[in-house]
Amino acid sequence: MTVAVRLNPANIFLMSEISNNHEVAAIALAYFEGVKSDLLEFGGTSVTRVEPLKRSREFAVAVYDQLAMILARRYHNNEIDFETADWLANDFEGELNHLFAFVWPDSVAESWPMLWSEVYEAFDAGEHDHFGRSTDPIKEFTDPMIAEFLAKQI
Numbered sequence: 001m002t003v004a005v006r007l008n009p010a011n012i013f014l015m016s017e018i019s020n021n022h023e024v025a026a027i028a029l030a031y032f033e034g035v036k037s038d039l040l041e042f043g044g045t046s047v048t049r050v051e052p053l054k055r056s057r058e059f060a061v062a063v064y065d066q067l068a069m070i071l072a073r074r075y076h077n078n079e080i081d082f083e084t085a086d087w088l089a090n091d092f093e094g095e096l097n098h099l100f101a102f103v104w105p106d107s108v109a110e111s112w113p114m115l116w117s118e119v120y121e122a123f124d125a126g127e128h129d130h131f132g133r134s135t136d137p138i139k140e141f142t143d144p145m146i147a148e149f150l151a152k153q154i
Contacts, residue, residue, distance in 0.1 A: 024059070027052050028066030035091055036084075050095050057104045057111055064096055064113035069153065072119050072146050082126060082138050089123040092116075115149075122146050 031049060038045045053060040071092075075085040096116070100107045126142030134140045 024062045025066050028063045028070060031063065032067055032070045032088075036080075036088060039087060039091060040084075045091055045095070050099065053095075053099065054103055057100075057107055060096070060099055061111055061113045064092070065115035067092055068113070068115040068119040068149075072122075072149055076146050076150055082123075082142065086123045086127060089120050093120050115153075118149050119146070122149065 031053065034049050035045050038049065053063050071085060071088060074080045075082070080088075096113070100112075122142050122145035125145060126138040129135070129137055
């Protein structure tokens with residue numbers, strides 16, 4: 001079965017290696033919950049958590065774009081606070097960079113998970129005061145960026 005996954009409006013990838021969107025969603029949720037549990041309990045992530053994502057670059061991209069939705073919704077719905085969401089975002093981003101650098105070093109920028117990038121950048125924007133221009137970067141940058149991201153996904 002071939003499934004089209006929207007990575008960004010101008011770029012559609014056909015991914016025959018993904019059996020269906022339910023599988024991607026299930027793996028993304030399991031990965032999210034596992035990493036969150038590891039971080040909160042141990043302060044680090046089990047190295048085996050990423051194994052299901054190594055199936056293919058395209059599969060990992062689809063999972064990361066689902067992670068974007070999970071993280072954004074949970075944060076927006078106040079299920080997790082900024083510090084936890086930012087910690088998760090940084091951990092996920094580190095693993096994604098590792099996958100692309102060492103598992104698929106010949107990857108092209110076009111295959112980067114665009115939804116994930118948008119959510120990661122929203123949390124990154126809340127980490128600093130933007131050279132003194134912000135007294136509350138979470139409220140001024142992260143919150144509206146996440147709200148805008150979620151509004152576009154409806």
